Amino acid sequence: MLWQATLETLTMVGISTAVAALCGLPLGICLTITDKHHILEQPYLNKLLGSIVNIGRSVPFIILMVAIIPFTRRIAGTSIGTTAAIVPLTVAAIPFVARLVETAMKEIDPGVIEAAESMGASPPEIISKILIPEALPSLILALTLTAVNLIGYSAMAGAIGGGGLGDLAIRFGYQRFRADIMLQTVIILVVLVQGIQMLGDKIAQRLYNR
């Protein structure tokens, strides 16, 4: 039972982190390069994207989850279960990732981007050869933070029958007074978070050190 729940949590967090990264990275890049004094300055587009991201980030997850049930049903074919939980988790994580990507890329010295422009690099070249590689350590840490956050959110997914460790802890540990199961799930969650954070730190550190 515990093993099954752990697998469900890992599935939810893994897939939603991956999809959120895939969608959040381009969105974060757009937020970065359309900003003032950047390579493709577009003030209105930047404001629009920024507002969408802010709205996405300000809706509490539990409400978001319920609010997008029709959308979830369309994507996952159902609105309950692990597969269905992945949809709101991903939707919640995309704006979060986008902001983290933006922050990471804004840390790059503008002089480096100017140097690339002075060599005749085009915007796609600047993105692929400067922005992403230079921000890579920070991007890895951003992904780590996202995964850790999603572990927390995935517990709430239990509310729509999402399964996973959080669900187990509530249904067995809390509602049936099984303190032993509660303790075990909490220990597994702590180990998961520690493991993900350590892995992320290690990769980022290796990239920083060069």
Next chain:
Amino acid sequence: MIRFKGVEKTFGGTPPVHALKGIDLEIPAGKIFGIIGQSGAGKSTLLRCINMLERPSGGEVWVDDLLMNDLTPSQLRQERKKMGMIFQHFNLLNSRTVFGNVAFPLEIIKTGKYKIRERVLSLLDLVGLADKIHAYPSQLSGGQKQRVGIARALATKPRLLLCDEATSALDPETTKSVLQLLQKINQTLNLTIVLITHEMPVIQEICDYVAVLEDGALQEVGPVIDVFTRPRTPSTQRMLQGFFAPRIPSQLRNSKNTLLRLTFVDQKAHEPIISKMIRHYDIDANILFGRIDQMKTTPFGLLLMELSGSQPQIEKSINFLKENLVEVEVLS
């Protein structure tokens, strides 16, 4: 090679900043051209107008008969590939090794892998960093980073090198070696170099021509030796004041005497003009300060001297000096 015609630049804001005021300037090919001015004078903006990193608000910038203002973005990228640029803070990619940094502009012009390797190795040889090929920028000293910057700027065999305060973040010793490297590549590659700086010694050391910029306006342009020994505008004179002659302590000055500043250029620096003058006229000369130096390759001498004697004799002496092609400036 490069021509500025009435170039203006205004930065929006409250109040707007008028960074460049009607700049007219010609920069000849194959020379080292220095632009000097205080910080905030507009040097950096002027330099960036050459490759349009900064777009002028008015006027024209011509590079080799090409009007840079009118290029489309893709044409502009093509032209930038023919120019190199180095920066005060080097602006290297931290995620790439020395090799990767120098290879970067070659990737942009789509050079083959094998060719890139060959070119990078020869460039690192040129700048004396062949042994650092696999190092990351964080493992290099300032001088080494700037050498990587120079190698990177030269990778695409540009005809023009723009230097943005390239030595301002370096110590005097390293500055000297980087300047020597710039001079070497100017001569061996026949490369036009435009550099901006606020340091007089940089101009003195390697520049052929100098332009003095103050408050966004061009004060003076000409061969370095002319501008430095015969500054015409007050702002140039002010800039040169501390550089050439020391302040004379007032106790040492005799107010009855005439204080002269003499400048000897080239061969004149060798002739015994002063002793001739003293023998010819009935005057005494008291030398307060003397210096022999060189501007790039031209020797020049500088003398601060007090003359005492009758007024007519002093005037005759001054004329004698002028006839002997010495620059004379009566300071008091």
